[in-house]
Amino acid sequence: MRHTPTYVVTDPHEIRRLIREHPWATIVSPTSRGMVASHYPMMLEERDDQISLVSHFGRPDDELHELGQHEVLVIIQGPHGYISSSWYPEGDNIPTWNHATAHLYGTPEILSEEENFRVLSELVDHFEHHVEHPVSLSDDEAGARHTAKGTVGLRIVIDRFDARVKMSQNKKTDVRDRIVDELSSNGTYASPELAAEMTRATPSETE
Incomplete structure (x- = not known):
């Protein structure tokens, strides 16, 4: 992602929150045949020292991604939307797109097979x-176990992440309030x- 220091998020707790609230993920793999992307729900494992995700792939996605052979990118996309410059003071005419996004590696x-079924069961119960x-x-259970054979379970312990929460932190308080009002309409x-x-995001100290 573009390096924008104002919006960078480094707190793992905020990343965990984003995952919990937006578990539908895009998984990208740099395979020997080129880039491959798939979309699956991710469930966060509760570990104090690491961000750990569990999920499953439907066969043959596991082979297409060459799972386990290389690093993957997991993209978590939180709330996002267009911010009209008509909500800004006169003379400020550049609109933008606010978003909360995390790239996890x-x-x-x-x-x-048994742990995969346990994770699938917990995923269903969770939702x-x-x-x-x-x-x-x-x-x-017998029918569910038969269906589960068409899936491959996986765990991804996150080695590093790159996250942005761009929520108009560079705007003055009255402008942010106007944006929130418009988004709430x-x-x-x-x-x-x-x-x-937006109400969660911390304004820039340079305001």
Whole structure:
């Protein structure tokens, strides 16, 4: 990503928050046949000292990515949206795009069949607990285990990350407040989620 010191995020806790709130990830691999990208949900393992992700690939994506043979890039995309310059004071005519994005790097570890099924079960339970009548892989474990054979589980312990939270921190307080109001409205570019993320971001000390 472009090096923009104002928006750089180095706190692992913020990266973990972004992953928890936006678990749908893009995984990019530099394979022997060229670049390959896939999209899967990621679940964060709770480790104090490392950022560790677990997920699964549907076959044959594991072979296409040559999983376990090299480092991969995992892209987590949080709230993002267009910021109109019509929300700025007169004379400030350059619009922008606010976003929260993390690039995570690590080499996948292939999980055993049993650990893959455990991770799949936990992934389903993690998302199902929000619904009124949650289901579980244990409801039909034999059938679920048969389906799971079409997947390959993986763990990615993150070696390094590069993250940006660009939320108009370079603007004055009254301008940021106006942007948040516009994002919270029912206009074309409304985004309550982006508005909430803006309220979390720390303004630039150069303001």
